[in-house]
Amino acid sequence: MKNIIVTGTSRGIGLELALKFAANGHNVLALSRKISPALLGNPKITCLETDLSVAEELEKVSEFLTSSWKQVDALVHNAGALVSKPFADLTLADFEQVYKINVFAVAMLTQNVLPFLNRGSHVVTISSMGGIQGSSKFPGLSAYSSSKGAVITLSEVLAEEFKERGISFNTLAIGSVQTEMLAEAFPGYKAPLSAPEMADYIYDFTLNGNKYYNGKVLQVSSTTP
Template sequence: MSKNIIITGTSRGIGFELVQLFAKADYNVLALSRNSKPIEALELKNVIALSFDLSKKDDYKKVESFIGSNWKQVDVLIHNAGTLLNKPFVETSMEDFEHVYKTNVFGVTELTRIAIPFMQRTSHVVTISSMGGVQGSMKFPGLAAYSSSKGAVITLTELLAEEYKETGPSFNVLALGAVQTEMLEEAFPGYQAPTTALEMAQYIFDFSLNGNKYYNGKILQVSSSTP
């Protein structure tokens, strides 16, 4: 039976590549992004692209009703969407922090909460974090809201793995280093990353399908460089 995969942040970068990898391997994919057009334009079979904003409560109902009506089961959930803010801390308002956390933290908690009733012991929730969210890693000025939000989902993953260890699903987090994406260009203009979006997507594809055999509640640092 073909597995059902949910991926957020699919309009560009790693998420865009991931959808194509899963589609090519004949999995069913629900691609969630504020801009659903890039995925729709690919016309991939087994892929449904939904326009979805992680910061809008009503959009979660669309996802819940889609799963309940069409799938009944979710095998893999990949939290890949992220909002970046690069701004000096004294200029970063409470609204700025709220905006970043709504997508990067609250979006992860709410979509997970909706998906869990449809998940099995063997299902896997993979959250894409950042090396900037890892305690003791190198930090960069201007990324206070972004990197602290990425730290929050690391701890959240450990907590959920503990809470669901008897029943499943498994929860793991990948803290990525520099990957050549539009978001990296926004954070570090002109920096050339050693890893392409497709290369990282291939790693995440394999890990999301097999990593929960070996890991639960773990943070894996997927980084060969700094940043």
């Protein structure tokens, strides 16, 4: 039984991941701006309504960990924001909105959780194939894809910085998955994988991937793009 934090649990992959961890006996701290009714009442899941883009909101996480868990075995940065616009139409506010969730929140939440991570802990960041050099890119996603590239580098640096403490940092650059976010960005597009299928992969990687990888980015995509 492990203590696992998952962000972005109101829907999609994050929701499925939280449910899968709980169904297999692990304790889950589910962080999202909106709490999914599907998570309520589950004795293995604690839900915190948290806006990760607001630094003060992260204090809720520290308070919970201090009073309840004391330690964290895995942290999955799954929450994400997406703005789909031609580059010429993007505003500074658009970039800020995306980077606050996709980059700054990843860094700040990791800082808050660090005191509770012990040797053997695993921090997994969900990136995108859009953030991988040389991969096919979708037009209109310059803010999103560039932010996903940023967290890949962040994870690599943190893996080096905390390797002596035995804390592993890895990134999964996933391809298209049939989620609500994908449907909003690309109406009518059909992805090859469902949210539960991707959650299965992330579940296994979170629990076992740090035995084999540290400071790595793995491309998890069955299609190009």
